[in-house]
Every structure is written in structure tokens, then in C-alpha cells.
Amino acid sequence: MPEILELKRTATQVRRDIVRMVHQCKSGHPGGSLGCADFLTALYFEIMKLDTNFKMDGIGEDLFFLSNGHISPVFYSVLARRGYFDIKELGTFRHLNSRLQGHPTTHEGLPGIRVASGSLGQGISVAVGAALAKKMNADERWVFALTGDGELQEGQNWEAILYAGAKKVDNLIVAVDWNDCQIDGTTQEVCDLGDLEAKFKAFGWEVLKMNGNVVDDVLFTITEAQLKSKKGKPIVILMKTQMGFG
Numbered sequence: 120m121p122e123i124l125e126l127k128r129t130a131t132q133v134r135r136d137i138v139r140m141v142h143q144c145k146s147g148h149p150g151g152s153l154g155c156a157d158f159l160t161a162l163y164f165e166i167m168k169l170d171t172n173f174k175m176d177g178i179g180e181d182l183f184f185l186s187n188g189h190i191s192p193v194f195y196s197v198l199a200r201r202g203y204f205d206i207k208e209l210g211t212f213r214h215l216n217s218r219l220q221g222h223p224t225t226h227e228g229l230p231g232i233r234v235a236s237g238s239l240g241q242g243i244s245v246a247v248g249a250a251l252a253k254k255m256n257a258d259e260r261w262v263f264a265l266t267g268d269g270e271l272q273e274g275q276n277w278e279a280i281l282y283a284g285a286k287k288v289d290n291l292i293v294a295v296d297w298n299d300c301q302i303d304g305t306t307q308e309v310c311d312l313g314d315l316e317a318k319f320k321a322f323g324w325e326v327l328k329m330n331g332n333v334v335d336d337v338l339f340t341i342t343e344a345q346l347k348s349k350k351g352k353p354i355v356i357l358m359k360t361q362m363g364f365g
Contacts, residue, residue, distance in 0.1 A: 122165065126334050129200060130160040134365045136196035140212040147213060147221060152193035154298055154332065154360035155265065159197045161337045166345075168260060171202040173230035181260045182249050184234055186242020187267035187296060188222040195219050198231040240273025242266055243293055247283045250291040250353075261345065264293045269301030272310045277322075283353040284323025291353040292344045296331070298360045319355045331358035332365075 133156045141147035163169065167181035185194050192212065199206045204218075211217035218227040222237035234245050246264035253260060266276065283291060295315065303309050312318075316326050325347055329340035337358075344354045 123334055126160055126164055129164055130156045133160055133193060133196045136209055137192040140192045140209055144213040147192055148189040150362035151190040151296060154362050154364045155190055155193050155296055157334050158294060158331050158337055158358060159193055161334055162263060163197045163201045165338060166341050173203060175233060178258060182262045184242045184246045184264045185223060185236050186264055187270050188236030191221060191223050194223060203231040239270045240275045243276050244279040246291055247279050247288055250288045253290055262291050266295055268295055268297045268312060269306050271312055280322045287351045288353050289349050289351055292348060294356045294358045296360055297357050298362050300362050315357055323352060325352040325354045328357045331360040
């Protein structure tokens with residue numbers, strides 16, 4: 120249990136960072152960031168094989184792509200706490216000429232960022248391409264991605280989801296931040312997503328569910344996803360979270 124307690128402490132510190140960053144610049148998206156703190160902490164501090172001596176190709180490493188880029192505060196905090204760059208740089212969030220803009224970008228060379236994710240709906244496509252590259256290079260590591268539930272209203276997602284199922288991209292694990300909220304209201308009010316589990320299964324994916332705000336469940340489910348992967352199907356984890364959790 121010591122590692123669970125340490126992960127919980129780290130996630131709490133990440134939440135402090137998020138609140139401080141967004142409050143300091145009076146701008147940003149704290150709700151989804153706080154809701155995903157446990158997931159990203161578990162991924163970066165326990166699950167993924169990483170090299171903080173950052174290289175864009177990521178050969179021999181697990182890769183992560185943040186599709187819902189507006190929750191950049193949690194991503195920046197986790198990267199800094201994991202050792203990709205100095206924690207002090209978090210104080211520059213959304214400042215003019217900062218490397219830590221509202222949506223992650225690559226042109227400033229921030230370690231840990233492999234794709235710009237300002238426009239929603241593109242992350243799964245990028246993750247599919249990265250996963251296929253690993254297969255072609257006989258690289259046995261995994262590709263992870265996080266997307267939002269409201270983001271799944273974007274059509275490009277479903278092209279990527281169809282392709283990944285059809286081409287058996289089975290080294291790919293996608294998590295959906297399933298908090299039922301988007302900027303204009305609930306997902307049901309804006310454009311109801313229907314039965315996400317049935318949709319992913321129909322596209323040839325293995326579907327798991329978890330509580331994204333319980334660290335023990337996050338660790339167990341991602342480990343289960345890895346065990347179920349590489350058997351002909353991509354994996355999706357429908358991750359129930361609460362906006363602003365903690």
C-alpha cells in the first residue's frame with residue numbers, strides 16, 4: 120500500500136498546482152484538470168515506462184497523447200513533478216512567451232509534449248499513428264491517450280476508432296474522461312453520446328470501465344487493460360470522473 124499512499128499524495132500536490140496555476144493567471148480549465156489528476160498521476164508515476172531525457176521519437180518508451188488539450192494544467196503539473204522540466208516553470212502558465220500555454224504546443228520544445236492539442240478530436244488519430252509506428256518498428260511498448268466525452272462529438276474520432284478496430288491496433292489504450300460535462304452544458308443536453316460501451320464494441324474495441332477518482336481502481340484497471348491488450352483489439356477505458364474532484 121505505500122505506493123498507493125504516495126500516489127495519492129502526489130495527486131493532491133498536482134491538484135494544488137492546478138488551482139495555483141489557474142488562479143494566478145485568472146484563466147484556464149480547472150474542472151477537468153482536477154478530475155483527471157488521479158489518472159495522469161498513476162500513469163506517469165507508476166504505469167508507464169518513461170525517459171525524462173526527452174526525445175520526440177519515444178523509441179522504447181510508453182507514449183501518452185492528451186487529446187482534450189484544454190486540461191493542460193494537470194498535464195504540465197504531472198510532467199514537471201515527474202522531472203521533465205523545473206517545477207518553478209509552472210508559475211509561467213498562460214503568460215506571454217511562456218512554454219506553458221493554455222493548450223500544449225510543440226514549437227517551444229517543452230519536454231514531454233509530442234503533439235499540439237488545441238483543436239479537439241484529433242488525439243486518437245495521432246495515438247493510432249504512433250501505435251502503428253511502434254508495431255512497424257517492433258517496439259513492444261504501449262501508446263496511451265486521453266480524450267473527453269464531449270470531444271467524442273467530433274467526427275474525426277470515429278474515423279480513428281473505426282480504423283484502429285479494423286486494423287487491430289492492439290497496443291493502444293485510450294481513456295475517455297466520462298464526466299458528462301462540456302462547456303455549454305451536459306453532454307446529454309448538447310449532443311447525447313448514447314451508449315458509448317456499445318459503440319466502441321461495435322467498432323471492434325475491448326471496453327473497460329473504472330472510477331477515475333479512485334487511485335486503486337485506476338491502477339487496477341490500467342493494468343488489466345495492459346493484460347488484455349496485444350490480442351487483436353484496441354482497448355478503451357470509460358473513466359467516470361467528477362469535474363473539480365478534490
